[in-house]
Amino acid sequence: MLHLDDIASHEELFDWTGRLLTQVIGPLGRGETAHYSPYDWRTRRFGPPRPLSPDPVVLVEGVGAGRRALRPHLARLLWMELPHEESWARGRTRDGAEQRDFWVRWVAAERDHFTGDPSRPHADLLVTQTQQGYEVLPGPGRTAGPYQGVTHRDGPSPVC
Numbered sequence: 318m319l320h321l322d323d324i325a326s327h328e329e330l331f332d333w334t335g336r337l338l339t340q341v342i343g344p345l346g347r348g349e350t351a352h353y354s355p356y357d358w359r360t361r362r363f364g365p366p367r368p369l370s371p372d373p374v375v376l377v378e379g380v381g382a383g384r385r386a387l388r389p390h391l392a393r394l395l396w397m398e399l400p401h402e403e404s405w406a407r408g409r410t411r412d413g414a415e416q417r418d419f420w421v422r423w424v425a426a427e428r429d430h431f432t433g434d435p436s437r438p439h440a441d442l443l444v445t446q447t448q449q450g451y452e453v454l455p456g457p458g459r460t461a462g463p464y465q466g467v468t469h470r471d472g473p474s475p476v477c
Contacts, residue, residue, distance in 0.1 A: 319369060321379025323355035326363070327419065330426040334386045342390050345371045358416065380427060383436030396440035396456055401427075 319341060324333045336353075344351040348371050354363040369375065377387075383394045401424075409420050431437075440456030 318376045318378060319353070321377065321381055322358070323367075324353065325379075325381075326356045327358070327361055330423060331381055331384075331430045333381075334384065337387070338390075341369060341377075342387070345369070345375060346390070358412075358419075381430060381436075383439055384430075384434050388439060393441045394436065394439055394456070394458065395442045395444055396437050398443050398445045 321333075321337075324337050324341075325331070326333070329336075340353040341351040350371060351369040352366040353369065354366050356363050374392075377391075381387075383391070383396065388394065405420065405424055408423070409417075412420065437443075437457065439458040441459040443454045443456045445452045445454065
């Protein structure tokens with residue numbers, strides 16, 4: 318799994334596509350191990366390179382994963398359906414007062430990103446949180462079919 322928080326930085330909240338393509342997508346596309354330098358949000362520096370194996374499935378998680386420049390490289394695009402305010406509140410809670418100024422900048426940058434390059438309309442699947450777990454529904458970018466699953470816990474779901 319690759320967290321886009323490791324690719325983005327304070328200076329490049331959304332301007333990291335080239336780095337992702339060069340360090341990760343390119344090597345994985347050739348069947349090679351990728352090496353990327355994860356960003357440390359507290360020290361504001363990129364760390365030593367980390368390997369990412371060319372496994373049959375590599376999950377790229379984070380805001381911007383479904384952007385126009387990356388969609389041709391994706392097998393599937395999943396969209397976590399969550400109100401913006403709730404998502405931002407979770408991030409603020411996770412990051413604490415230390416990153417308060419960052420979050421002011423982030424909210425504006427995220428809005429600008431999705432205005433110019435929306436991901437949700439291209440999602441193959443929508444994931445929503447329910448009281449029972451997570452529900453997976455066909456996304457707007459996919460022709461509706463018979464698949465619909467609900468997980469009843471965190472972790473892998475049984476094959477449907």
